[in-house]
Amino acid sequence: MFTRRNLLVASAFAALTPSVARAAGRTVATIDWGHLETCLALGIVPAAATELRQFREIAVEPSPPREVADLGLRGAPNIELLRMIAPDLVLISDFYEYQRPLLERISPVVNLPVYQSGKPPYALAEQSMAAIGALLGREAQAQAYMAAARAEIEAIGQRLGQLARHPVFVISLGDSRHFRAFGADSMFGDVVVRLGLENAWTDPTSYSATAPVGLEALARIPGASIAVIGPTPPETRRTLAENALWNALPAVAEGRAGDLAPINHFGALPSALRFARALDRVFGSRADAG
Structure with a gap:
């Protein structure tokens, strides 16, 4: 979950490394596919993500550029490769909270939940997009994307x-x-x-x-x-x-x-x-x- 601890990490990240925001997602790694597609939708290219070949076949879009390093399985990412890349931030969801101890040896970790048992996830996805936008200097893009998505879904519903x-x-x-x-x-x-x-x-x-x-x-x-x-x-x-x-x-x-x-x-x-x-x-x- 997005705890007070995560908020403190996010604040420290934004305050101490302003160049990261200017560099979009160049020093961000994502374990969760939902966060990967969110980053890409905001124009943020992560340095590394997981199971990219399967992502391109199943999620399809937005398609990760070839320069994104593939960390392998979501459930068991390549820690040695991640250590070599040394991202400034690793994004996870509740599904991967168990990986935190390993990941935190390399980089600060922020857990942004989207799926929780019994809870409709759309609002959580909006919260995660807003948080990623705030972390990486894409606040305006996040707000614009969320507004456009709501409007398009409403229009499709009418059709x-x-x-x-x-x-x-x-x-x-x-x-x-x-x-x-x-x-x-x-x-x-x-x-x-x-x-x-x-x-x-x-x-x-x-x-x-x-x-x-x-x-x-x-x-x-x-x-x-x-x-x-x-x-x-x-x-x-x-x-x-x-x-x-x-x-x-x-x-x-x-x-x-x-x-x-x-x-x-x-x-x-x-x-x-x-x-x-x-x-x-x-x-x-x-x-x-x-």
Whole structure:
């Protein structure tokens, strides 16, 4: 969490190293993907981040420049490489708090939470963006981005008004028989509500999504639409086309199911916008058609 200790670290960082703010994120490392996309959205290029190849495939945008060093796994970053880079600041989230003792041997660490069990994350993502902007001299850019994101989501919600006739399941598919549903404490679930829509998945979730459940659970609300977040494994997509249960779901049979592009499941505001735009592309014309 963003504690008083973190605030003191942030203040000291800003006061003692003003050149860091002028240099944007050149001496910042990010462990969390949400903070990586937030930095990039504000024009801050981190010196190092984690799992960049996977980030480019799953989060897609903003795409990290090639000069960003890849620290390897989010759960076990390359400490020796990080020590060689010696960033002035390391950004983490609650997911990586256990890494603090190792990371603090190298650089000051600031924990900016976005995902907390049972809490819609959009407001936390805004707080994290504002904090990163304050830390790195991008306050104006952060405020402008947040205002533009809220306005665009509101506009997309107005275009998707007809979709509000149906609750919407937001899911990901690992295989052709099971799915993960994104609930109220996911970014996708939060954005669904902000768009004026109803999330069809009302069961409790913890940190964004359910454990995999059987496809038959999608039949519990026959009138619901289904938004499938990519990436979907090619083999799953192929076998799904032959799956009698999937094709019998009313949303599939009646054309109320759609495939969305890959999106970071634990992203921040850029992922929220990417999701809203993806829903608009897939369902907007259908909503217009009534």
